[in-house]
Amino acid sequence: MFESYHRLLEALLAVARDLVSSDGGEPAGDSATTLTTPFSNISEANWVAAVQLWNAHGRSLIAALEPRPCPACGGERHRDLFESYDGYRYVECEDCGCWYVPLRVEAALFEEFFTRCPEARAVAEKSFEGREADDYQDGSLERIGAYLDLLLPLLHGAGRARVLDVGCGLGHSLVAAAERGLVGFGTESSKDCIRIARERGLEVFDAADPPPAGPFRLITFWESLEHMSEPYEILAECRERLEPEGLVALTVPNVLSPAILLQRADCPVVHGGYDTPGHTNLFGPETLRRLLERSGYALLDLDGQYGASLTDLFAYGAGLHRGAHDLLLGRREARGLSEATIGLMRWTGPAFSILERIAHLSPILVVIACRKEAADAFRADIERLRNARRERLLAEIDSLVPKPQTPARIREAIERRRDRFFRIFRRREPEP
Numbered sequence: 037m038f039e040s041y042h043r044l045l046e047a048l049l050a051v052a053r054d055l056v057s058s059d060g061g062e063p064a065g066d067s068a069t070t071l072t073t074p075f076s077n078i079s080e081a082n083w084v085a086a087v088q089l090w091n092a093h094g095r096s097l098i099a100a101l102e103p104r105p106c107p108a109c110g111g112e113r114h115r116d117l118f119e120s121y122d123g124y125r126y127v128e129c130e131d132c133g134c135w136y137v138p139l140r141v142e143a144a145l146f147e148e149f150f151t152r153c154p155e156a157r158a159v160a161e162k163s164f165e166g167r168e169a170d171d172y173q174d175g176s177l178e179r180i181g182a183y184l185d186l187l188l189p190l191l192h193g194a195g196r197a198r199v200l201d202v203g204c205g206l207g208h209s210l211v212a213a214a215e216r217g218l219v220g221f222g223t224e225s226s227k228d229c230i231r232i233a234r235e236r237g238l239e240v241f242d243a244a245d246p247p248p249a250g251p252f253r254l255i256t257f258w259e260s261l262e263h264m265s266e267p268y269e270i271l272a273e274c275r276e277r278l279e280p281e282g283l284v285a286l287t288v289p290n291v292l293s294p295a296i297l298l299q300r301a302d303c304p305v306v307h308g309g310y311d312t313p314g315h316t317n318l319f320g321p322e323t324l325r326r327l328l329e330r331s332g333y334a335l336l337d338l339d340g341q342y343g344a345s346l347t348d349l350f351a352y353g354a355g356l357h358r359g360a361h362d363l364l365l366g367r368r369e370a371r372g373l374s375e376a377t378i379g380l381m382r383w384t385g386p387a388f389s390i391l392e393r394i395a396h397l398s399p400i401l402v403v404i405a406c407r408k409e410a411a412d413a414f415r416a417d418i419e420r421l422r423n424a425r426r427e428r429l430l431a432e433i434d435s436l437v438p439k440p441q442t443p444a445r446i447r448e449a450i451e452r453r454r455d456r457f458f459r460i461f462r463r464r465e466p467e468p
Contacts, residue, residue: 107268124314159310199219200222201220210233223248254285262315285404286403290321303359344389386432
């Protein structure tokens, strides 16, 4: 499946290049590609300012950080991959394939940075204003609430079950838990997040202090594990605070998503630590499985969320922009894709996202795990969950049958690549 996915990606990018070449690469109408950062809590201008201040005043602090082994398997052997736009060296573990920063990046680093550069603290505080905005909070509550709704049927006899969210930020997850009758606790490394959450009456503990006493029916890591310098140690410690038939659930960026695989150092989501540790661990399905098994867990279910931005991806593949590199230079708009190319992406985008999800190549991975010895207790529940998901995906696929009114330019582009393009959908095995 992984090979088929990449063959499809190559075929789609080839079509995009053909169309860009035939149009001379000129914008068609309003088809210019607008670049955006992936961080909804901070404006693009403030994001650029934060990274520029870090590069000027904080980047030199990286040299003093202590080394660390692979966060997934503990291996020491690695090979260099690239350097991120904010100065962090990324490597690939030679034992398990995990991508990571081979340094311990802790919250204390940014306190030293802010002491050096008070202007950077002022910019960081604006991100907290963004996190407190109603639309950001509503989005967080909706997203985390959907995850909790997925998990509730698996929490046998949940009642007033105790939930611990590790890396809880401002505590939106605790609010979502309370709305569902759960008792929420959180841990967090950011002093500002802790202060704001406590002012709201939420039970949030400093990650540097002893965690709240267990046991917990559910322990969650909502897009936080990728920021932690010692994920194995934290997961192993959480296992001791988990009820015998409790669950661990987590979401993380997926290193096998096309944006990270193709853009690497140009991808804004590859790091992003302008006020707290960024994405220093980039896991994929197998490295996550290895980390969980090493920490004493059995992986029960793995799913994907969201889909790649084909417009951004194709524009990058066609050489029309350089992602984070362009943003930091103030280039917010790339040369445009043609209307035919944009039409092609709109036509193929939903099917592409479904393929990503089935192959576990979506931008975000959603994982459910339990203690190894408790796996059998969840077997029937997990089977029901997977069957329901399969039915939803089949319904989505049925709704995506190509319509006769597909624009002529798109049909022509597909005809030029018919053998390469459709063979991937027809064949289950990759070509020799």
